[in-house]
Every structure is written in C-alpha cells, then in structure tokens.
Amino acid sequence: MYPKQFEKLVDFFRCLPGVGAKTAERYAFYLLDKDPEEINAYSEALKDSLTIKRCQTCFNLAEDTLCPICKDPSRNQKLICVVASAKDVLSIEKTNSYDGVYHVLGGLISTSKGIMPQDLQFESLKNRIEEDTQEIIVATNLTLDGETTALYLNKFLQDKQVLVTRLAQGLPMGGHLDYADELTLIHSFAGRKSIDK
Amino acid sequence: MYPKQFEKLVDFFRCLPGVGAKTAERYAFYLLDKDPEEINAYSEALKDSLTIKRCQTCFNLAEDTLCPICKDPSRNQKLICVVASAKDVLSIEKTNSYDGVYHVLGGLISTSKGIMPQDLQFESLKNRIEEDTQEIIVATNLTLDGETTALYLNKFLQDKQVLVTRLAQGLPMGGHLDYADELTLIHSFAGRKSIDK
Structure with missing residues (x-):
C-alpha cells in the first residue's frame, strides 16, 4: 500500500524495542514533514554511530581507546x-x-x-x-x-x-511500607542505621 | 558523558513524537548492538525517504506521479x-x-x-x-x-x-452505553436503523 521507501522507514522503527506497527508509522509520518537537511543529518548520525568504540580499560562507550572517565585524572x-x-x-x-x-x-x-x-x-x-x-x-x-x-x-x-x-538494599525514597515486598523489608531491617543526632 | 556520536543518535530519537530522554537512550543502546550492515541499511532508508512523492491527483504518498490507488483501474x-x-x-x-x-x-x-x-x-x-x-x-x-x-x-x-x-456517528463496536458521552448517544439515537429481519 505505502511506497516501498516508506515501508522501509516503518520497518526500521519497528525493529526498535517496544515499538509496534502503529508507533512506527507515527514516527515515519513525522519524519516525512521534516526538512531534507535534517533527514540527511539523522541518516549521518546513524552511520556515525558505527564509529563508537568501547573503552579498552572499562568497556564503557568511548570515542577513542579510553572513555572520558578512565582518562580523567x-x-x-x-x-x-x-x-x-x-x-x-x-x-x-x-x-x-x-x-x-x-x-x-x-x-x-x-x-x-x-x-x-x-x-x-x-x-x-x-x-x-x-x-x-x-x-x-x-x-x-x-x-x-x-x-x-x-x-x-x-x-x-x-x-x-x-x-x-x-549496593545497599532497602526501601527506596518515597517508598511505602505497605507496598514494599517482604525481601525488601527484610533487607531494610537488617541494614538499619542509627539516626544522626 | 557519552561519545558525541552516541549523543547525536539519542538526539535523533528524541525528536520523534512522544519519545523522551529515557526511551531515546534505550533505542540508541539497542542500535549499538546491531550489525553494521543493518545500521547502514537503516541510514539508507532514512535518506531514501526523501524520495517519497505525493500523488498529483489525490496527494496520497506515492513512488511516482500517481499513487497505487489512483493508478488502479x-x-x-x-x-x-x-x-x-x-x-x-x-x-x-x-x-x-x-x-x-x-x-x-x-x-x-x-x-x-x-x-x-x-x-x-x-x-x-x-x-x-x-x-x-x-x-x-x-x-x-x-x-x-x-x-x-x-x-x-x-x-x-x-x-x-x-x-x-x-461518516455515520454512533456507538463504536464494543461500546458501552454507560461510558458513551452525551453527543455520541444523541447521534446514535438520531441515526438508529431498523433491524433486518
């Protein structure tokens, strides 16, 4: 039904996690109204993502052999x-x-x-x-x-x-006792701390 | 924090309707694990979308001057x-x-x-x-x-x-009377039809 270029665009978006047919079409239609320069920039961004490396020390994302964190003295x-x-x-x-x-x-x-x-x-x-x-x-x-x-x-x-x-286990910020599961409660009791005076 | 190629990828996804920072990152991380051929294909799909035309008769999406529906005898x-x-x-x-x-x-x-x-x-x-x-x-x-x-x-x-x-106005398939708004009910009463025997 759609032009094949459009189908391809929809197929691309459909491959993303949690994106179904309706959402993929919505994304594709949205891009149709964009300026050609923007579309070209997006296309380049995708291609450029292939140059992303992994840090040789910690395996975080990196532009060079080391990531910004490992480089930071x-x-x-x-x-x-x-x-x-x-x-x-x-x-x-x-x-x-x-x-x-x-x-x-x-x-x-x-x-x-x-x-x-x-x-x-x-x-x-x-x-x-x-x-x-x-x-x-x-x-x-x-x-x-x-x-x-x-x-x-x-x-x-x-x-x-x-x-x-x-990492410490316990109740999260804003957590309610009556909504907490038993394991969380057990951990938060076991890890209790004295209140600073 | 992230390599700038990654930031660009996230920025691209963030421009899509209804996509926030978290979802855009999720999409970008997902693409990082894809094969280079696939990424190149996606990048091409984006570029090819610029060649999508509008039908000269009905302004539907088209590959040529006319859309498949207008062409269909x-x-x-x-x-x-x-x-x-x-x-x-x-x-x-x-x-x-x-x-x-x-x-x-x-x-x-x-x-x-x-x-x-x-x-x-x-x-x-x-x-x-x-x-x-x-x-x-x-x-x-x-x-x-x-x-x-x-x-x-x-x-x-x-x-x-x-x-x-x-188009006819009335209750949608599976619609419940008690959830229908007043205008819909008014339209469905006004547009009532005799039941086929």
Missing part, C-alpha cells in the same frame, strides 16, 4: 564500580556522588538466556585489579541475574586481596 | 473519500470495504494552529470533481477541527452538483 582509580551495561554508568554519573572508575561487564550471567561468565568482562576486571585497588563495588540490578552475577564475582575475586561490596 | 473514480492525511487512507484501506478513490487534504482547518483552507488541498479537490462524480465522502475526525473542515467542505462544494456525505 581526578577520578579515583582505586575504586572500581562493576555494572552490567554502559547505560548504568550514566545512571550513576547523574548522581554526581561517585568519583571512582567503572567496569562494564557487557551483561549479566543468565542461565535462561545462556549468558555465561566467559561471555562477560570478568577476566579483564581481574587483570585490572592492582595492589593498591581498594574496593570493587558491585552495582548490578537486584534481580535474579544481577544477584547471580554479584555472587559469582565475589567468588571469582576471592584470591585477590580486595574488598568486594554490594 | 478497478477503483471507482466517481467516489472520492476526503481524509486529513495519508495515514487515514491506510486505516480505511485496511477495512477492505471501500473501492473508491481518495483525496488527502494535508491537514484540518484549525483556528488554534492557524491552518486555513488555503493551506489545504481544497481547490485541487474542486478541480477533480467532474460531471460524473457521484459522491464526496467526508471522512475527517469527529473532533472540532474535523467537524469544522467537514462543514467548510460542504459549503465550498455547494455550487458543484455532487452529493457530500459524512
């Missing part, structure tokens, strides 16, 4: 925060409260999806750990896969004399 | 369905129940958005109407702008000896 190289993906780096960076560096695993161990430790950046993490590395902060999701990965990591780094920590 | 050229956009053509075509042709106005008259009759394809519609044109079916949305456009169109075609009709 003001970051504490003795503190390594382990995350599943580059997306998580941004989430933590947005808090402006962490001054260490990162290590991006490239996923989480998942028996259901068939992702095994050798598919992830565990070895490169071990190789990065030096005498003066103080702490490995495991910041994976609090899901089954995230917990599995955290436990594996702890065991994997056993022979290294380094402190491995996990 | 089996379509009834005496029946013209007037719609706001090419998107509406597809919605009606999906029903497989209309065999006439279309006329795409390119929008609806809207005083709030400053869209005036001269911005839309009214004159070209008038020029299309011939001696043997039987009916103009006005299939604009049942919104304020859609109704305004329908009323304007009826007046605009007054001097042409042609029947101008409007």
Whole structure:
C-alpha cells in the first residue's frame, strides 16, 4: 500500500524495542514533514554511530581507546564500580556522588538466556585489579541475574586481596511500607542505621 | 558523558513524537548492538525517504506521479473519500470495504494552529470533481477541527452538483452505553436503523 521507501522507514522503527506497527508509522509520518537537511543529518548520525568504540580499560562507550572517565585524572582509580551495561554508568554519573572508575561487564550471567561468565568482562576486571585497588563495588540490578552475577564475582575475586561490596538494599525514597515486598523489608531491617543526632 | 556520536543518535530519537530522554537512550543502546550492515541499511532508508512523492491527483504518498490507488483501474473514480492525511487512507484501506478513490487534504482547518483552507488541498479537490462524480465522502475526525473542515467542505462544494456525505456517528463496536458521552448517544439515537429481519 505505502511506497516501498516508506515501508522501509516503518520497518526500521519497528525493529526498535517496544515499538509496534502503529508507533512506527507515527514516527515515519513525522519524519516525512521534516526538512531534507535534517533527514540527511539523522541518516549521518546513524552511520556515525558505527564509529563508537568501547573503552579498552572499562568497556564503557568511548570515542577513542579510553572513555572520558578512565582518562580523567581526578577520578579515583582505586575504586572500581562493576555494572552490567554502559547505560548504568550514566545512571550513576547523574548522581554526581561517585568519583571512582567503572567496569562494564557487557551483561549479566543468565542461565535462561545462556549468558555465561566467559561471555562477560570478568577476566579483564581481574587483570585490572592492582595492589593498591581498594574496593570493587558491585552495582548490578537486584534481580535474579544481577544477584547471580554479584555472587559469582565475589567468588571469582576471592584470591585477590580486595574488598568486594554490594549496593545497599532497602526501601527506596518515597517508598511505602505497605507496598514494599517482604525481601525488601527484610533487607531494610537488617541494614538499619542509627539516626544522626 | 557519552561519545558525541552516541549523543547525536539519542538526539535523533528524541525528536520523534512522544519519545523522551529515557526511551531515546534505550533505542540508541539497542542500535549499538546491531550489525553494521543493518545500521547502514537503516541510514539508507532514512535518506531514501526523501524520495517519497505525493500523488498529483489525490496527494496520497506515492513512488511516482500517481499513487497505487489512483493508478488502479478497478477503483471507482466517481467516489472520492476526503481524509486529513495519508495515514487515514491506510486505516480505511485496511477495512477492505471501500473501492473508491481518495483525496488527502494535508491537514484540518484549525483556528488554534492557524491552518486555513488555503493551506489545504481544497481547490485541487474542486478541480477533480467532474460531471460524473457521484459522491464526496467526508471522512475527517469527529473532533472540532474535523467537524469544522467537514462543514467548510460542504459549503465550498455547494455550487458543484455532487452529493457530500459524512461518516455515520454512533456507538463504536464494543461500546458501552454507560461510558458513551452525551453527543455520541444523541447521534446514535438520531441515526438508529431498523433491524433486518
């Protein structure tokens, strides 16, 4: 029904996560009204994305061999925060409260999806750990896969004399006791702190 | 924080209707894992979309001077369905129940958005109407702008000896009486039909 160029545009948008036929058509129709210069710029942006590299140290997104965080001399190289993906780096960076560096695993161990430790950046993490590395902060999701990965990591780094920590578990900001699940409540009781006076 | 190629990709997705920062990042991260050939194909698809034309007769999307519907000799050229956009053509075509042709106005008259009759394809519609044109079916949305456009169109075609009709108004399939608004109920009462025996 539609011209084939239009169909192709719709097909492109349909490949995106969570985008169905209706939404893809809406996106495509929206682009039809754009200026040719803008469309060309978008087309270039897509092509340019192929030049995005991975940092050789931490596997975060990078323009060169190292990412901006690994290059930054003001970051504490003795503190390594382990995350599943580059997306998580941004989430933590947005808090402006962490001054260490990162290590991006490239996923989480998942028996259901068939992702095994050798598919992830565990070895490169071990190789990065030096005498003066103080702490490995495991910041994976609090899901089954995230917990599995955290436990594996702890065991994997056993022979290294380094402190491995996990993010605190408890009630989120604005959380209601009556909506919290039991595990969260158990963790928030176990991790309770004295109130500063 | 992100490489600038990545930022550009996110910016592209952010320009799409209803896409916020989180969704745009999600789309961009998804594309990072795609094969280079696929990315190149998408980039081409965007560029190729610039070659999409408008049908010279009905202003539907077209690859050549005429759209597939205007070219089709089996379509009834005496029946013209007037719609706001090419998107509406597809919605009606999906029903497989209309065999006439279309006329795409390119929008609806809207005083709030400053869209005036001269911005839309009214004159070209008038020029299309011939001696043997039987009916103009006005299939604009049942919104304020859609109704305004329908009323304007009826007046605009007054001097042409042609029947101008409007789509039936009433309860939608699966509609509940207690959820229907008053105008819909009024229209469905006024337009009631005898039940076939």
